[in-house]
Amino acid sequence: MAQSNDYVMERKPKEKKPETPSKIKVSNWRQFKAIIRKDIVMEMRTKEMITSMGLYALLVLVIYYIALSQAGQGFDFTRIAAGLLFLAIIFTSLLGLNRSLVHEQDQGCLEALLLAPIDRPIIFLGKAVGNFIFLCIVEVFIVPIFYFLFLGGGALAQSGPWWMLVVAILVGSVGIAGAGTLMATMSVNTRGKDFILAVMFVPVMFPLLLIIVTAMTSVIVANPGYVASFWQQIAGAVVFDVVMVGVGYVLYDFVLGA
Amino acid sequence: MGKQIKIAITLVIVGGLLTTAAFLMAFYTAEVQTFGFATLNKAVDTVYPLAPANMQPTDGSINYQRPGFAQKIFYFHVPIAEASFLVFTIAGIFAVLFLRKRRKSYDTKSRIAMETALIFVIATMLTGDIWTRASWGVWWEWEPRLTTYLIMMLLMIAYFVLRNSIEDEERRATYSAVFAIVAWIDAPISFFITRLIPSTHPIVFKSGMAPSILIPFIIAQVGMLMIGYAIFVLRVGEEDLRTRLDISKEALEG
Numbered sequence: 001m002a003q004s005n006d007y008v009m010e011r012k013p014k015e016k017k018p019e020t021p022s023k024i025k026v027s028n029w030r031q032f033k034a035i036i037r038k039d040i041v042m043e044m045r046t047k048e049m050i051t052s053m054g055l056y057a058l059l060v061l062v063i064y065y066i067a068l069s070q071a072g073q074g075f076d077f078t079r080i081a082a083g084l085l086f087l088a089i090i091f092t093s094l095l096g097l098n099r100s101l102v103h104e105q106d107q108g109c110l111e112a113l114l115l116a117p118i119d120r121p122i123i124f125l126g127k128a129v130g131n132f133i134f135l136c137i138v139e140v141f142i143v144p145i146f147y148f149l150f151l152g153g154g155a156l157a158q159s160g161p162w163w164m165l166v167v168a169i170l171v172g173s174v175g176i177a178g179a180g181t182l183m184a185t186m187s188v189n190t191r192g193k194d195f196i197l198a199v200m201f202v203p204v205m206f207p208l209l210l211i212i213v214t215a216m217t218s219v220i221v222a223n224p225g226y227v228a229s230f231w232q233q234i235a236g237a238v239v240f241d242v243v244m245v246g247v248g249y250v251l252y253d254f255v256l257g258a
Numbered sequence: 259m260g261k262q263i264k265i266a267i268t269l270v271i272v273g274g275l276l277t278t279a280a281f282l283m284a285f286y287t288a289e290v291q292t293f294g295f296a297t298l299n300k301a302v303d304t305v306y307p308l309a310p311a312n313m314q315p316t317d318g319s320i321n322y323q324r325p326g327f328a329q330k331i332f333y334f335h336v337p338i339a340e341a342s343f344l345v346f347t348i349a350g351i352f353a354v355l356f357l358r359k360r361r362k363s364y365d366t367k368s369r370i371a372m373e374t375a376l377i378f379v380i381a382t383m384l385t386g387d388i389w390t391r392a393s394w395g396v397w398w399e400w401e402p403r404l405t406t407y408l409i410m411m412l413l414m415i416a417y418f419v420l421r422n423s424i425e426d427e428e429r430r431a432t433y434s435a436v437f438a439i440v441a442w443i444d445a446p447i448s449f450f451i452t453r454l455i456p457s458t459h460p461i462v463f464k465s466g467m468a469p470s471i472l473i474p475f476i477i478a479q480v481g482m483l484m485i486g487y488a489i490f491v492l493r494v495g496e497e498d499l500r501t502r503l504d505i506s507k508e509a510l511e512g
Contacts, residue, residue: 006362189433203416204413244443251436
């Protein structure tokens with residue numbers, strides 16, 4: 001093929017949506033639900049993602065004990081608890097995100113989704129919400145285990161209400177699922193796969209993690225005036241989430257079209 | 259194309275002369291700031307004396323006197339850092355243009371702008387590190403500006419790692435454009451964070467500057483931008499020649 005210096009890369013022609021008669025037109029909401037249901041059904045049959053993520057997270061927690069076993073008596077664990085928890089969550093989610101997109105790729109499901117008359121942003125939202133649900137399920141397991149292993153015995157007696165911690169974890173998980181889905185879709189098509197995902201995902205997530213961990217630590221330590229600073233941090237994290245999900249929503253079309 | 263290259267070469271020379279002039283002015287004509295303070299949250303291993311008792315903050319942190327000489331790096335560090343933000347933004351703009359128009363040249367320009375930005379980022383890190391050691395007594399401090407800037411550097415490195423791991427040309431161009439846009443989100447965060455969160459990093463332009471400081475600063479800034487633009491244009495020209503060479507090779511062989 002002769003190449004010139006500058007040329008327009010042919011974009012595969014966008015499949016024209018077939019003109020469906022209006023009575024069988026499927027609404028966006030139903031398409032969205034179908035994608036999520038597909039993911040959940042597949043997970044219920046294989047149980048692969050939940051078990052691997054859960055086991056991996058548990059192993060990370062066990063390794064934490066090695067680091068903490070030499071910390072000594074005067075060590076204030078509450079100040080690093082939120083950071084350690086999110087460290088486990090971020091590595092676990094890397095594993096899960098990669099899995100969820102590798103499945104799609106291996107079994108040709110992504111192509112099938114592209115052939116179906118579904119808007120690409122709907123696919124993004126479906127996959128992202130699916131990933132969010134799985135991440136939440138894993139968190140339901142590992143957060144209590146983390147609490148029992150490291151924070152039992154009244155370590156949290158002084159801290160603020162627990163639902164604030166739940167809010168922080170949920171806001172963090174939305175960002176992880178949104179940006180992670182976009183980047184995992186890119187990384188499954190590269191040579192490095194999970195390595196590339198880690199290289200892209202960790203720096204992009206860094207500001208969000210920093211904000212969330214700061215917010216959670218302020219609740220755990222509960223210095224005077226922590227409520228106001230907590231909501232300030234959460235507001236910043238929500239802005240980051242909205243930007244990331246918005247960028248994913250807009251750019252997913254290009255990623256799938258390539 | 260040849261004319262543009264000539265302009266670029268001229269700009270390299272002029273930019274070099276301007277930054278050299280700013281260098282000399284910084285040492286000879288700029289007002290000397292003999293006294294400055296650095297506040298750190300912990301006692302650090304530093305050769306600099308403690309600030310006088312009436313200048314010590316009450317919140318338990320410690321003020322050190324810093325030598326006025328270290329301030330001279332301001333005339334290089336700040337222009338390079340601002341150029342790095344600007345060139346990074348240009349890389350983002352070309353990425354958006356590529357996604358809209360899908361021309362190969364936009365992809366090439368976005369990549370080259372990213373390369374140029376990475377050079378400036380590394381130069382900023384090096385000059386900043388020298389200053390941090392001289393002024394704060396440490397090589398690295400995890401404070402908001404330094405942290406977000408380090409993340410920006412990691413994002414740029416990730417951009418090239420991503421590019422190198424994709425074979426298909428169209429897919430490589432699209433993915434790297436998408437990632438350039440995602441990565442660019444960190445630039446405004448890093449730029450404005452010192453204004454939002456209390457930070458040890460000094461904020462320039464918050465208070466006015468004396469003309470003897472402002473003039474060499476502006477000269478250095480203009481010089482750096484010229485050098486940045488020239489690197490960009492020369493690299494685009496080189497890339498262009500390479501493609502033409504490949505095409506001729508292919509034609510001869512085939």
